[in-house]
Amino acid sequence: MSAQVKSRSRVQDHGEVFTNEREVNAMLDMVKQETERIDSRFLEPACGDGNFLAEVLRRKLSVVRSRYRRSLLEYEKYAFVAIGSIYGVDILEDNTQECRDRLLSIVEEDYLPVCKKRPTPGFLEAIHFVIGKNILCGNALSLKTVDSSGADTDDPIIFCEWSLVGDKVKRRDYRLDELLEGSASNIQPPLFGLSGTPTSEWELDEETGSMIPKPIREYPLVALYEVGQHE
Known part of the structure; x- marks a missing residue:
């Protein structure tokens, strides 16, 4: 069982208390079906060093491995989908980096037996790049980077x-404040995001009936093993 507190000063300054593994699993079991859906997106707004995100990733990769371990290409594709669906924000830079390292280690531990310790060139580099974009140092209250x-x-x-x-x-970039602004009851797009700045263009999502922002940037299609090489 990992420690719940790193230091008294961190608790006083940031309210930092880590959730024990038992509680993490109990809470995730309440949405067990979603944790085992490979493409189900999870955002942890105060991710710490990744207690919740690590367990979500383990569950997703377990499904990937059980379904696709006989085909390395299929395993790599769906492992990429799994890690690409996990997002985290933490205000402390050391936590952010520890969370990134932890998630990458989990992918490597699961992947290396499948690829027989002969990784496809570019795959782990792509995973590393995605983790760096999905786990960010920021303030989840102000929705700003720090x-x-x-x-x-x-x-x-x-x-x-x-x-x-x-x-x-396919990669598309979105502002988090705009994503949080949309709701099923919101028929008219807001003029300003939660941060008080003008929003991007919005469009109606017919599936949910809600207004969603258009991406602030779209990128050309790229081979999975080249993700991050052309930014």
Whole structure:
């Protein structure tokens, strides 16, 4: 069982208390079906060093391995989908980096037996790149990124959406404040996001009946093993 507190000063300054593994699993079991759906998206707004996200990833990869371990290409595609669906924000830079390292280690531990310790060139590099974009140092209350001192910057938190189109990857970037602004009852798009800044263009999602922002940037399709090489 890992410690729930790193230091008294961190508790006093940031309210940092880590959730024990038993409680993590009990809470995730309440949405067990979603934790085992490979493409189900999870966002942890105060992710710490990744207690919740690590367990979600383990559950997703367990499903990937059980379904696709006989085909390395299929395993790599759906492992990419699994890690691409996991997002986290933490205000402390060391937590952010520890969470990234932890998630990458979980992928490597699951992947290396499947690929017989002969990773496909570019695969783990793509996973590393996605984790770096999905686990960010920021303030989940202000929805801004933070600097090395922990102070808010003027930049909004921006997350990437990763989706497979055949054997290639489509990346679209969204502002988190705009994503949180949309709701099923919101028929008119807001003029300003939660951070008080003008929003991007919005469109109606026919599936949910809600207004959703258009991406602030779209990228050309790229081979999975080249993700991050052309940014």
